[in-house]
Amino acid sequence: MSENQKKILQMLAEGKISVDEAQRLLSLTGADRDTRNESNNTASKSAPRYLHVVVEPKPGTAPEHRHGRVNVRVPFGLIRAGMKLATLIPPEAADKVNDAMKEKGMSFDMRHLKIEDIEELISALHDSEVNVDTDDETVRVYAE
Numbered sequence: 511m512s513e514n515q516k517k518i519l520q521m522l523a524e525g526k527i528s529v530d531e532a533q534r535l536l537s538l539t540g541a542d543r544d545t546r547n548e549s550n551n552t553a554s555k556s557a558p559r560y561l562h563v564v565v566e567p568k569p570g571t572a573p574e575h576r577h578g579r580v581n582v583r584v585p586f587g588l589i590r591a592g593m594k595l596a597t598l599i600p601p602e603a604a605d606k607v608n609d610a611m612k613e614k615g616m617s618f619d620m621r622h623l624k625i626e627d628i629e630e631l632i633s634a635l636h637d638s639e640v641n642v643d644t645d646d647e648t649v650r651v652y653a654e
Contacts, residue, residue, distance in 0.1 A: 514539050534597040537625055558636045558653035560585055567647050577647070586632050586653075593628045596620060 515536060522532040565580035599607070604620040611618045635653040642649040 512539060537597065538594050558586060558632060560654050561589070561635070562650070562652050562654055564650045565647055568645070589628060589632075590625065593623065593625050596623055 518527070518532050518535045518539070521527045522529065527535070561584045563580065563582040563584075565577070567577065567579065599620065601621075607620050608618060632653070639650065639652040
């Protein structure tokens, strides 16, 4: 256990922080990641490392419909880091994000977002691939 993790647990024991705050801080120090890696060592070896999004125009597409080739590769580690940073968003800002999402028709509450959810999503993406084929382009989204 790291020194930071001990300090967080000490603050929790002294009542200086809540259980939720301690959980968020411990997740930022990587405590839960270490525990998951010990218990799921074989699963982590085969887990995907990148999310790929590829858009390729089809040959013969008219220039006014051609948007160019897109090849995006996002490390899942970056997505995990973003999830951890999301736990630090002040409640007022989270409310604004939730309201904006509702305006777009998405019922979503940032306060209920957990790192376990993203791990489950990443695990499910391992064997998934989305292919969209239109007259002008081909779009592929997959994990590797």
